[in-house]
Amino acid sequence: MKKSLLAIALLAAAFGAAAPLTASAKDISLLNVSYDPTRELYQDFNAAFSKFWLAKTGDKVTVKGSHGGSGKQARAIIDGLDADVATLALAYDVDQLQEKGKLIPKDWQTRLPHNSSPYTSTIVLLVRKGNPKNIKDWDDLVKPGVSVITPNPKTSGGARWNYLAAWAYAQKHDGNDEAKTKEFIGKLFKNVPVLDTGARGSTTTFVERGIGDVLLAWENEAFLAQKELGVGKFEIVVPSLSILAEPPVTVVDKFAKKHGTEVVAKAYLEYLYTEEGQEIAAKNYYRPTLASVAKKYESQFPKVNLVKIDNDFGGWQVAQKKHFADGGTFDQIYQK
Template sequence: MKKNIKKLVALNLVLLLAVGSLTGCKKNNSSASGSGSIEITNVSYDPTREFYEAYNVEFAKYWKDKTGQTVTVTQSHGGSGKQARSVIEGNEADVVTLALAHDITSIEEAGLIEKGWIEEFDKNSSPYTSTIVFLVRKGNEKSIQDWSDLIKDGVNVITPNPKTSGGACWNFLSAWAYADAQYNGDETQIKDFVTKLYKNVSVLDSGARGATTTFVENGQGDVLIAWENEAYLTLKEHPEEYEIVTPSISILAEPSVAIVDSVAKKRGTEEVAKEYLEYLYSDVGQRLAGENYYRPSNQDILNEFADVFNLSINMVNIDDFGGWDKAYEVYFQDGGVFDQIYTQ
């Protein structure tokens, strides 16, 4: 009799443990599909701070209405190349929203993002675009109007480092495209022009926001080569102190977004991560992008901001450089053109 009682107690204990285990699994899964709360991390580049602060509020409302779930988004910002390396080295991002496709490709090559990510969302997974402009102090004392003015003696240029900043890569390629047009593709003259430009660079910050701080807060330099949105934010905060100069040639800068599949699968955040990036293409997301001086990818909504952006600016694009993989290898890989120029 005692032996039977012991067996019954043991059996009940096993059943309780099994039920507890199943209950625990159900709780973990529910956080990704409905009730309660969920957290995701967006690892982004420098100048998107203000945009994603506003966007996260709107997305949280949308997600709450749709699922009843509270979503909290943690933001991380820095130079785009540096941010990509941080993800590869263990900074667990559910999504990345970086300055250029190559930075996301490097995360893919590390095995953290599945192949084909660039086709997962519209417009090559680029929900908004930007371009490169000059920011000068009010009055434009050095009469800076185009790239050719940046190589003049006595002009102090501020731009970030292409080895760590995605925006800096766009800056470099914009200058190269201008010289290419001026010298009809003569690479010796193009290289000489860009070398002269970088000899005039006094501070090479690690990221775009750091370069803005150097120019605006620290008062260094005569001209900042900047993301368009970063220049407009400065103008909004200091309307009487700065001016924007649009060069004759710039570049269509396409920041890219992607789900970090390995992290999202592990955390059970795949559904919310995908919706987070898809909502960037909604009318709400697109208008928020425009209000934060990014160019909406939706042409109709972009046209609503025609009084803000110069929509007739002459822009090359990354395809003119053979795509990002080729451009990065030629210009920014260790020992590439930028290293050759900056060493000189």
């Protein structure tokens, strides 16, 4: 008996001795799994946060990024991609981390201000210089001969925002006649020659491959294309109606706990709400939520009449089920 106890003590001591090897690391690594067009934003933000954290704690943080279609990224995390934080395009994809992966708590959206969306954006139309097809609003996109570039709503969060913005416009103009709205969206997607899996892929299709007359884009992506990817080659058309896009962020609790990075992951997301974090977002053409920074960059962002997902579509759960689930309106109208 005594020897058995001794053996157990030895085993426990050995386990105990091994534990500090993981807990005492000063080089911390975080994985931020994000949606497609946030590459530039988080490249700047990660550098700023690493500097901030080093000064604050003396620990070196290296943040790695993974980018892709928001829905695809959510599935990857659920399938085991060890993300410490998820910064996705829409709340429904983050909800999936809770519902299907049990990786985060149910109240994840209340843990940070503004429903855990540190910045917002909207959907605009990017056309070629001189706007050769004279595109001014959504109804110009359904005209014959207009080639529209948008990613696949099944895999891309941005594409779902695009779809819902167009839907909201059509619904308003058709007096809430759903059959007509579906017909409008059907015509729009008939004009889509290529469906990329993510927003960045669509930008590549439109900007670099020279395909299409108009790109349905995140506002930040449109600015980026206009000012950095093809200076002087594109113009932004602000439609009469669009949608308020609120990309949310969350710590992926289960993986962060496993990695021992809960504290730094939380601090990383909280830093997005600071003045410096908001400045970086604004400089990357995301609309800041901090009033002081929003005011400073007010002139950068055009005023748009915006619908909200909660008010006009009953929230993401309802919108997802109706439009993007298997057999939903998108499946009904889109003929590949």
